[in-house]
Amino acid sequence: MKMKESQFLLIKEQLKKLTSKECFYKQKLEGVNVDQIQSQEDFEKLPFTWKGDLREAxxxxxxxxxxxxxxxxxxxxxxxxxxxxxxxxQQDVDDWAFMFKRCYEMAGITNMDRIQITPGYGLWTAGIGFQLGAERLGAMTVPMGPGNTDKQLRMMMDMKSTVLCATSSYALLLAEEIAKRGIGDKICLKKGVIGSERWGDKMRQRIANELGVDLYDIYGLTEVYGPGIAINCQAQGAMHYWDDFIYLEIVDPKTGEVLPDGEVGEIVITTLRKQGAPLIRYRTHDLSRIVPGECPCGSPFPRIDTLIGRTDDMVKVKGVNIFPSQIEELLTVINGASSEYQVMVDHLMGKDVLTLFVETVPGVNRYALEIEIQTQFKGRIGLTPVVKLVDMGELPRSEKKSTRVFDNRY
Amino acid sequence: MKMKESQFLLIKEQLKKLTSKECFYKQKLEGVNVDQIQSQEDFEKLPFTWKGDLREAxxxxxxxxxxxxxxxxxxxxxxxxxxxxxxxxQQDVDDWAFMFKRCYEMAGITNMDRIQITPGYGLWTAGIGFQLGAERLGAMTVPMGPGNTDKQLRMMMDMKSTVLCATSSYALLLAEEIAKRGIGDKICLKKGVIGSERWGDKMRQRIANELGVDLYDIYGLTEVYGPGIAINCQAQGAMHYWDDFIYLEIVDPKTGEVLPDGEVGEIVITTLRKQGAPLIRYRTHDLSRIVPGECPCGSPFPRIDTLIGRTDDMVKVKGVNIFPSQIEELLTVINGASSEYQVMVDHLMGKDVLTLFVETVPGVNRYALEIEIQTQFKGRIGLTPVVKLVDMGELPRSEKKSTRVFDNRY
Incomplete structure (x- = not known):
């Protein structure tokens, strides 16, 4: 995607500032002559910033x-x-709230909504990000924080919350609990704003159906403000990101080469206005693609696709690269399988073995289902797994991001 | 204390607003003619607001x-x-942050401090109150939230936190843990801002000594913003409250009569600027007194004494009224007893029995200590307790407000 003139100017200004005083980037960009950066191509020669750099700092x-x-x-x-x-x-905090407000607006949420916030507070960016953005919008926040499902549901009913902010995993847990308790008619939710981790369409549909809500993926990471830098619009399908605050590139995770619009690769972010800790070409490890063309919703903000996975949650088994998203897609087409799964990769008696645990709906023919999953897995992904079916609710639900793939080989 | 002209005007304005539209106070003040309220005395005839009223709402x-x-x-x-x-x-949130900033300033805290916040977030007012006030001051907040002592201590050392915000109970736990691990020389704390519950001088001194900090009691309650409406100054001993935001009376808990300055009674608060949920003559159940005269610190804001207890944590045993504060004072003068205690009141074989559990320092003569506590208790409070001595650390530490008196008779 072509860098805008306004973005280029902000980046230049920032680079000048960062290389003129003692700081992280003065060291990182040693030898770079900022005056010689005249174009997007010059910018793309700058070194990446890695999570490891941040840890060392x-x-x-x-x-x-x-x-x-x-x-x-x-x-x-x-x-x-x-x-x-x-x-x-303070400006970073304000900018973040401003972007978050824009996210809520993109999802059609107004100051007449009541926004129940279930992610955690404190060092984590989630809770307070969701809250201050909602307050900036003028909506009534119901600041719950994580856990205590009884109280969550009671407040959801008593406060007549219309918007749920949650991880997909916790939204699912709440949806299941509402169904189990038969209190669906007392729930006033209309929309869910779900912290973007990789989650499958099947899980999305279950949550949407059981809660009776429209779901919006919100994207972000602690290193770049937190959640709130992108969200999908009411046309769904892709997330608009705020290109007046971040410059976003998609690069080949292996070579680091910038990829053409539409191709899947790793999201790389440069902040345009951040003061406390600006980042230049930060490798997020998140996989997505620029969605080319204009959005039917009419918003001028560019789009990235729903996250496809993370560069670091890919596992390689018997020479085959496997992403969680592929397993999620597979389960979407299998009747009798739920969206919840877990993958264990082990090295047993000299061989790599992939075991796939899948929650099943009650009353299904387990033997037939196992065979079907094995066959489809082999056909779509190229490997025959060991399939273990478990009852609904047996796999863990998490309030934070779920880990579904466990590589026990190392 | 004489109501100021500016307070009277704000109260009148508020009463007019509240009685002119459908709301909680329109009902509560039915029959009251606001125009006829011409003086402090007229105001003092208005009915109290009780926690029960708030629950019913x-x-x-x-x-x-x-x-x-x-x-x-x-x-x-x-x-x-x-x-x-x-x-x-939003104005309530801003006013609260403004008052909280004033609290930090009263304690000599500046934008060069690093403020570690350990109370919880979410529906509770503590965490976010401490945070937004500190941010308004421009200090660096380290927003931890409750629990995870290992991480608290690691961040306290790595971030070189200079101010600890905590409940007294959690501050004690952290102080003990720092002593146990021998990491005192790696701790940079200078001040502690401690959410005001009733706590004794002995506990205060232990925390102050072990952490090497000055301690400041901060007062507040969810019904009236949250913590941040009063704090003690560097002259210590009493808390200044913000009489441009609240009007404070001390009343006899039984008769409701307003008491002269200096006399101990229940704190009653009227908010002067609150929009979302103003309160008129709210009975807090907290016991204190107006401290008459001017403060050596020079601040023009009036003062209340450190909380003496709550009207509802008094227990009556064998006709004797007992407040936790009396027990705390008693333990202050007893060598070998720590500040930590618990009281159980039971009805056994037709008689009320008060059992006092006390943590003792190691190596003490337990038999002699028991006798001494019994004798002093009888002499000061008028009742002979059963005394049970336990080792340091055996009684529970809490991250929230501690309950130390358990009445098991009903």
């Missing part, structure tokens, strides 16, 4: 504004290593 | 602004019954 190495301008930090969970800490100025 | 009966102006609700925990829901407009 722990705790506050990314901070590019003086202490007195920083009002907050957020942090990625750090379950996979040293956490990453992102400092925010 | 569940869920949104208190809301006095139209839906589109409400941006948030908070709620009291509701462990003792139907929760109370308080709606906030």
């Amino acid at each position: 722990y705790p506050l190495g990314l901070m590019t504004e003086p202490e007195e301008k920083i009002v907050r930090i957020h942090s990625s969970s750090g379950t996979t290593g040293t956490p990453v800490i992102i400092p925010y100025t | 569940y869920p949104l009966g208190l809301m006095t602004e139209p839906e589109e102006k409400i941006v948030r609700i908070h709620s009291s925990s509701g462990t003792t019954g139907t929760p109370v829901i308080i709606p906030y407009t």
Whole structure:
């Protein structure tokens, strides 16, 4: 996608600022002459920024504004290593709320909605992001935070919440619980804003049907504000991102080469206005593609496709690359299988074995279903799995992002 | 305390507004002619508002602004019954942050401090109140939320947090943990801002000593914004409250009569600027007194004493009224006893029995200590308890407000 003139100017200004004082990027961009960056092509020669760079900067190495301008930090969970800490100025906090408000508006949410917020607060960017954006919109927030399903449902009914903000996994849990308790007619939800992780159409449809809502994927990551930098519109299918705040590239995950619009690759983000911790060409590990052309909704903001997966949740088994999204798509076409699954990859007696656990609807012929899943898996993905069917609800539901693929070989 | 002219005008304006449209107070004040309220004495004839009134208004009966102006609700925990829901407009949220900023400033905290926030977020007012106030000040917030002591301590060290916001109970837990791990020299804390519940001087001193910090009591309640309406200054000893936002009376808990400055009674609050859910003469159940005279710190804001207890945590045993504060004071003078205690009141074989559990320091002569506590208790409070000594750390620490008195008779 062609870089806009306005984006180029913001990037140049930022690069000048970053290379003129002691900070993370002064080191990172050592040897780069900013004056010589005259075009998008020049920009694309700049080095990528990696999550590992951010980890090395722990705790506050990314901070590019003086202490007195920083009002907050957020942090990625750090379950996979040293956490990453992102400092925010007041302007960053305000810009984020502004973008988040725009997300709600894109989803047709207004100041007459009541927005129940179930993601967590604190170091995680989710809860407070959803809240301050909704407050900026002037909607009534019902700030629940995670867990306590009884209380969630009680407040959802008593407050007549019209919008649910949640991870897909927690939205599913709530939908199932509402069905189980037979309280669907007391629920006033109209829309769900679901933190974008990779989730399949089948799961999406189950949540939409059981809650009777329209669902909107909202995208973001702690390193770049948090959720709220993109959301799908009412035409559905793809997410508009705010190209006045971020510059987005899609690159080949292996070569780093920028890909043409429409091709799937890794999302790379450059922030245009961030103060506390600007990022240049940050590798998100999220896989998507630019959706070319104009959106039927009429919005001028460009689009990326629903996330296809992450570069790091691909597993390679017997030479075959497998993405969770492929398994989700497979399950969509199989009657009797639910959307919930788990994959275990093990090395047993000298061989790699992929075991696929799938939740099934009651009363299904399990033997026939196993055979069908095996056959379809082999046909579509190129490998024969061991299939284990389990009852609905047996696989874990998570309040945060779900891990569905476990590679036990290493 | 004499009502200021500016307070009177704000109250009159508010009363006129509240009685001119359908809302909670239009009903509550039926028959009151606002034009006839000409003086403080007239105001003092208005009926009190009780927590029960607020519960009956569940869920949104208190809301006095139209839906589109409400941006948030908070709620009291509701462990003792139907929760109370308080709606906030954007101005309420801003006013609260403004008052909270003033609290930090009163405690000598600046935009160069790093403020670690350990109370919870969500429906509870604590976490987000501490955070938005700190952000308004321009300090760097480290938004932890409750629990996960390992991570709290790691962030406290890595972020070099200088201010700890916590309940007294959680501050104690962290202080003990720091001592146990011998990491005191890696802790940069200078001040603690402690959510005001009733806590004794001994506990205060232990926290102050072990953390090496100055402690500030911050006061507030969900029904009236949340924490941040009063805090003690660097002269210590009493809390300044913001009389440009609240009008505060001290009344006899039994008769409701307004008491002279200096006398202990129940705090009654009238909000002066609140929009979402204004309150007129709200009975807080908190016991304190107006501290007469001027504060050596020079602040013009009036003062209330450290909370003495709550009208509802008094227990009556064998005709004797006992407040937790009396037990805390008692333990202050007893060598070998820590600040931590628990009281169980039971009805056994036709008699009321008060059992006092006390944590003791190691190596103490337990028999002698038991006798001493019994004797002192009888002498000061007028009743002989059963004393049970336990080791340090055996009694529960809580992240929220501690309950130390359990009346098992009913």
